[in-house]
Amino acid sequence: MTFKVTQIGGDAPKDPPDDADRERNRVSRFPVTALPSSVSALPSPVQSIAPTVVPQTLPKVSAASDDVTTNAARTPMQNRHIPPSVVPGVKKHLYSVSIAELQQKTPGATVDLLTRVKGVLTGLSPEDTPAVTWLRFGVPEQESANAILRKSLDAAEDPVPAEAIALVRRLHTILSEVAAAIEGGFLRRPASVVWANHEPEIWQIEARLTTNLPALTEIALQPATLKHRFEAAYVELEVSFLAGEFVIEKLDSESASVLQSRLTALTASQAMIQENILALTQHTARLKELVLLVQDGVLVKLPAMYGLFASLAEKPNETERFLALQKLSDLTQIIERKKL
Secondary structure (H helix, E strand, C coil): CCCCCCCCCCCCCCCCHHHHHHHHHCCCCCCCCCCCCHHHCCCCCCCCCCCCCCCCCCCHHHHHHHHHCCCCCCCCCHHHCCCCCCCCCCCCCCCCHHHHHHHHCCCCCHHHHHHHHHHHHHHCCCCCCCHHHHCCCCHHHHHHHHHHHHHHHHCCCCCCHHHHHHHHHHHHHHHHHHHHHHHCCCCCCCHHHHHHHHHHHHHHHHHHHHHHHHHHHHHHHHHHHHHHHHHHHHHHHHHHHHHHHHHHHHCCCHHHHHHHHHHHHHHHHHHHHHHHHHHHHHHHHHHHHHHHHHHHHHHCCCCCHHHHCCCCCCCCHHHHHHHHHHHHHHHHHHHHHHCC
């Protein structure tokens, strides 16, 4: 038994297409147009392309061509002939001298010194150097010596040694007043009172000297370094002076006159260096004496006096006076011998 399905809702069934619809949906077909022969000759896009074949070995080149192409590259540079470059200018005639010739004119000079003189002469060209150029001969060496001189003056003006000397002198004055009070006299104050009045200042002097001692020791080492620098500068001036003496014979009158003035100036600089070396030697000795006085004298002997005068009576007996004077004299005489 067959039941007919009843459809409720939805779109109504479509009618089968008629002849007009079939005509509209028909695909239009165009006749094939013949292409020109040049276009038809183009390769098909799907045509395969043969891979490029790279040979495994290079083609053999004949020995004759190899010599032609690579002979220049194989020729060493030293075997090639390179024409010299022509540079405009004037050829200089440098001074030529041997150590033996230098020793004949300066018998007392060392070989090392004469070797340095020869080095200076080698760079000179007496015949081609104008007179004005000799104005600078030896000037760098003089400037170096002047720089060391300024450094020496700065070291001599350092305030630390001057302050230490002033403190030691003030301490000597105080200790002399205490010693005079111990010796006694008409209307003199007791030594213990004089010491008590000056004790705070003595403490300050000791503290300042203790603080300044490291700086004072370092300053005492500076003159030795400056002395070595002065000695090296003196040798540099001597090298220039000897070189000038040897070359002056090759100069004309104008250049020789200028160089002679420079040699005189170099001699003056050497004399100045000798004076400063002597002054530095004396200054070094004074600084060492000052360091020893502060380090081994004042700072060693002064602490023992605090306990002595703290227990000293207003009217000490002869023994107490003798011991106190001996302690004071030990330190005051050391200061006096240093002649600060």
